[in-house]
Amino acid sequence: MTQLSMKDTLKLADGNQLPQEGFGVYKLTDQDVMDQVINTAIEAGYRLFDTAQLYENEDLLGNSLQASELTRDQYFITTKVAENNQGYDKTITSVQKSLDLLKTDYVDLLLVHWPIHTEFFETWRAFEDLKAQGLAKSIGVSNFHQTHLQYLATKAHEMPVVNQIELHPYFSQPTMRAFDVSQNIVTQAWSPLGRGLELNDDIINGIATKLGKSSAQVILRWEIQNGIAVIPKSANPKRVVENASIYDFELSDEEMAAINSLNKNQRTGHDPELVYEQAHQ
Ligand code: A2P
Helix, strand or coil: CCCCCCCCEEECCCCCEEECECEECCCCCCHHHHHHHHHHHHHHCCCEEECCHHHCCHHHHHHHHHHCCCCHHHCEEEEEECHHHCCHHHHHHHHHHHHHHHCCCCEEEEEECCCCCCCHHHHHHHHHHHHHCCCEEEEEEECCCHHHHHHHHCCCCCCCCEEEEECECCECCHHHHHHHHHCCCEEEEECCCHHHHHHHCHHHHHHHHHHCCCHHHHHHHHHHHCCCEECCCCCCHHHHHHHHCCCCCCCCHHHHHHHHCCCCCCCCCCCHHHHHHHCCC
8 A cells, every 4th residue: 555644654453554643524514615624634744534424524525535636545534334324234335325425435444433232233244244345444433432342342253443432631541542452453532632622721731832832732742642543623724734743742751641640531522331322422
């Protein structure tokens, strides 16, 4: 495969490469805005683009990427199967639709968006078949707890290579991360900036001021140095570039420890356990 960057690539358990930093397109629902930020992101070096059936923008992302200067093997697409599309047949049909919307023959990474107790194993069986057919190069999950992964392992023929979870300094998920590591699963952070909540944190601001960086850059750098993959999102081209400019400085052990200690187990999004039981986001 052509070298993907931004900036390090993490090796997945299936042998494929995952760019450690990618670009999230949640809430981008206007083609002009999508075109502008995707072009800016590509210029800034992003090569991974993360969408979902639920975002209702796969077609917009597909249009922007197709019109870009990159060839298909130079970028990485993630999409996620929505709760309503889970189950064997619906997963297969919905992924075929996603591929049409994205204007591609395959996605690099296909994720189960949220665990739900109905269709739990059937959805994963479809994922394994989609991978075998080459329609998804890698398969993984999102918002899975340790128990969901352990339950999946009782029937799976192959395990997820990525678990994309909410993760930011106030919700840094040390236990879940350690479990992912023990299973050779890469943890990828959604809302790596905590939806902006931590940008005014005194400790983070102090480190940012000392280093001449923004709080957002310090948070993303902290995640990268912790070995976590990140998909920051922004509709603002200046911030798209800012979030990519995190490779010219390093946080010290003390600075890393100070941010590690900010965890308050404070979510901004849904609790996966409730989604699991209620089967909707
Ligand atoms: P905007 O689109 O106006 O830039 P998360 O990825 O943690 O969910 O956070 C996304 C939010 O953080 C978005 O609302 C985005 O707003 C904002 N954001 C992204 N990058 C930055 C940045 N570098 N500085 C400040 N806010 C940012």
